């Protein structure tokens with residue numbers, strides 16, 4: 323019987339490229355379309371909010387990168403308006419302008435197995451609640467009135483306007499990459515998180531990448547094929 327730690331290394335070994343070539347999942351014939359169909363949130367009864375966006379004024383990239391920090395104590399900004407939220411989402415996780423099938427972050431095989439949800443608590447002209455971000459039409463789809471996520475946190479002091487949830491559909495990536503697909507989901511979530519952190523900084527907001535949370539508290543809010551990877555609350559650094 324292998325220990326948990328041994329299993330982790332075993333997974334890493336099994337998902338190394340050499341092992342992978344022999345792994346049965348690599349040649350899975352499950353179509354990506356079929357997998358995608360299972361997770362699209364297409365319920366016409368759900369209300370949609372179409373977002374707009376604008377270009378962010380030029381800023382120094384060295385400053386943006388060096389001034390980024392994780393807000394350990396966060397309070398709400400007085401106001402985030404709907405245009406600002408749309409601007410943040412467009413440039414961090416939206417579809418590219420001239421290549422609609424691609425997004426603002428890299429994705430192994432351009433599969434984009436990660437999905438973005440938002441817990442909206444205090445954004446002007448958007449009811450608080452739980453939303454899915456549909457980058458294809460740059461809109462929010464309201465899933466429920468639930469505007470909580472704090473019960474998933476292991477820490478106190480986070481009072482945000484919005485919390486972004488990055489959730490992976492492992493199957494999409496595994497359909498093409500076998501066991502390595504899991505690694506690719508996590509790597510992609512890191513790219514998304516970094517875009518969000520830098521964009522939040524560019525908007526004059528504070529944000530934090532939170533990997534320490536109770537998975538099940540968040541996962542039960544999601545389609546059961548999606549697993550939460552990262553939480554990114556957005557607000558203002560408390561003094």
Ligand SMILES: Cc1cc2nc3c(=O)[nH]c(=O)nc-3n(C[C@H](O)[C@H](O)[C@H](O)COP(=O)(O)O)c2cc1C
Nearest residue numbers: 390391392393394395476477530531532533534535
């Ligand atoms: C994978 C990962 C998980 C993290 N999880 C948490 C977390 O659960 N709570 C938290 O307050 N910060 C979390 N952080 C933020 C780190 O504490 C922070 O990046 C580190 O202290 C360096 O500070 P800086 O981000 O301000 O440069 C996480 C960072 C990473 C990369």
